[in-house]
Amino acid sequence: MNVPDALARRGSDLLVRIVGVACSDRELPRMADELAGLVVRSARTLTFCDVHVLDDDGRFLECAGRPVALGEGDVGWAAAHGRARAHADGRGAAIPVHSGGSVIAVLDVRSAGPCPPEDVELVTALAELFAPVLCSCRRLRAARERERAAERFAERAVEAQEAERSRLSREIHDGIAQRLAGLGFHLSAAERALPEHHPESLAQIMMARSLCELAAAETRAAIGGLRPPVLDDLGLSAALATLAREAGDGPGPSGRPLDVTVTVEGELEDALPDHVQTALYRIAQEAVGNSLRHASASCVDLLLEHFGDRVRLTVADDGVGFSLRDVFAPGGRVRGGRGRRPDSYGLRGMTERAELLGGRVTVTSRPGGGTTVEAVVPIPGRSGPVSAR
Structure with a gap:
C-alpha cells in the first residue's frame, strides 16, 4: 500500500488536521507533542506515541523522557539503521522519519493489543508528511541555540572587560591613590617643618601639594570611570x-x-x-x-x-x-x-x-x-x- 492510499482511508479530515498542526507556530518539543497526539488520534488502535527528534550532533534522540542514544533499544536501532523495527511484544513499532536521506526523528508507537498492519502503514505515511515539519523545527532549534550561544559569548566578553576594569580600579585605588595620599601627607609635614625664611622652598612645596591634589582628583575620577x-x-x-x-x-x-x-x-x-x-x-x-x-x-x-x-x-x-x-x-x-x-x-x-x-x-x-x-x-x-x- 502506498502513502496516499494509507492516508486516503482515513478521510480528508486527517489531511486538514495535519496541515493545521504543520502551520501552527510551535517549536520543539511542543511540535513533537502535537504530532504525537495527531498520530494517536488518527490511528484505530494506537494508545501511545512518542516523537524522538535527533539532536544536531546526531548522537541522541531527544524526547519528553530520557534521551535515547543512537543504537539503543528499538528507537535507537531504527534511527541508526533507517528502518522500522517492530517491538518484541507485537504491540507497536519504532518508525524512522527521513529527510534528505538521513533519519531526523523516530515515531515510537504502541497499542493495547497486537498492532494491526494498517496502523503501522498509517504511521509510516504520517512520518513522510512530518519530515519537512520536523526538519524546519530542527533548523529553528539550531538557530535559537546559535543565538543563545552568541548572547552568552557577548555576556562573557562584556563581563571579562568589566572584570578587568574592576581589577584596574582596585589596583589604582590600593596602589597609586594610596601613594598619592601618603605623598600629600609628607608634603604637608614638610610645609609645616620648613622655616619661614625659605619662601622659595615653601612655594615649591605648595606647588607640589597642588599637583599632588590634582593627580589624586584625576585618580579618583579614573577609578569612578573604570567601574x-x-x-x-x-x-x-x-x-x-x-x-x-x-x-x-x-x-x-x-x-x-x-x-x-x-x-x-x-x-x-x-x-x-x-x-x-x-x-x-x-x-x-x-x-x-x-x-x-x-x-x-x-x-x-x-x-x-x-x-x-x-x-x-x-x-x-x-x-x-x-x-x-x-x-x-x-x-x-x-x-x-x-x-x-x-x-x-x-x-x-x-x-x-x-x-x-x-x-x-x-x-x-x-x-x-x-x-x-x-x-x-x-x-x-x-x-x-x-x-x-
Whole structure:
C-alpha cells in the first residue's frame, strides 16, 4: 500500500488536521507533542506515541523522557539503521522519519493489543508528511541555540572587560591613590617643618601639594570611570543621570557650563541584563566624553528608549561636528596633516560594543552641525531584527 492510499482511508479530515498542526507556530518539543497526539488520534488502535527528534550532533534522540542514544533499544536501532523495527511484544513499532536521506526523528508507537498492519502503514505515511515539519523545527532549534550561544559569548566578553576594569580600579585605588595620599601627607609635614625664611622652598612645596591634589582628583575620577558603583547599585537610568551630572559640573571646554539632560522613555517588565546595561553605559560615557573633549558643545541630550525587543540610546550635542569621511578614512588621518582624530578610536569602540551584542551604532555629524550617536541593542530573549522605530 502506498502513502496516499494509507492516508486516503482515513478521510480528508486527517489531511486538514495535519496541515493545521504543520502551520501552527510551535517549536520543539511542543511540535513533537502535537504530532504525537495527531498520530494517536488518527490511528484505530494506537494508545501511545512518542516523537524522538535527533539532536544536531546526531548522537541522541531527544524526547519528553530520557534521551535515547543512537543504537539503543528499538528507537535507537531504527534511527541508526533507517528502518522500522517492530517491538518484541507485537504491540507497536519504532518508525524512522527521513529527510534528505538521513533519519531526523523516530515515531515510537504502541497499542493495547497486537498492532494491526494498517496502523503501522498509517504511521509510516504520517512520518513522510512530518519530515519537512520536523526538519524546519530542527533548523529553528539550531538557530535559537546559535543565538543563545552568541548572547552568552557577548555576556562573557562584556563581563571579562568589566572584570578587568574592576581589577584596574582596585589596583589604582590600593596602589597609586594610596601613594598619592601618603605623598600629600609628607608634603604637608614638610610645609609645616620648613622655616619661614625659605619662601622659595615653601612655594615649591605648595606647588607640589597642588599637583599632588590634582593627580589624586584625576585618580579618583579614573577609578569612578573604570567601574561606576551607581551602575551596579541603581541601574542604567541612574548611572546615566550621574554621568550627566558629573559632565555638567564645572565649565566645559568653551568656558561655559555644559548642559546635559537625560530622558528615559518606555518601561521594561524586567531589568535589562547587566552586560547590556554596561555596554550602553560605556557607549554613553564615550559619546558624552567626545562632546566634552572635542565638540565645544553647550548642551548634550541623552535619550534612552525601551521597546519590546530592543533598547535605543541617543546622545546628541550642538557642537562643532566633524566629517565622518575624515574620521573613518583609511589610516584615520584628517585633511591638513593634523594627525589622527582623537575620537576615532572611541567611535570604533562604541560600534564594536554594540555589534558584540547584535546591535548597531549610527553616527550622524557634519562640520558645524553637531553630532548624534544612536545605539540600538536587542534585548536577549526578546530580540528581533535591529532597526530604528
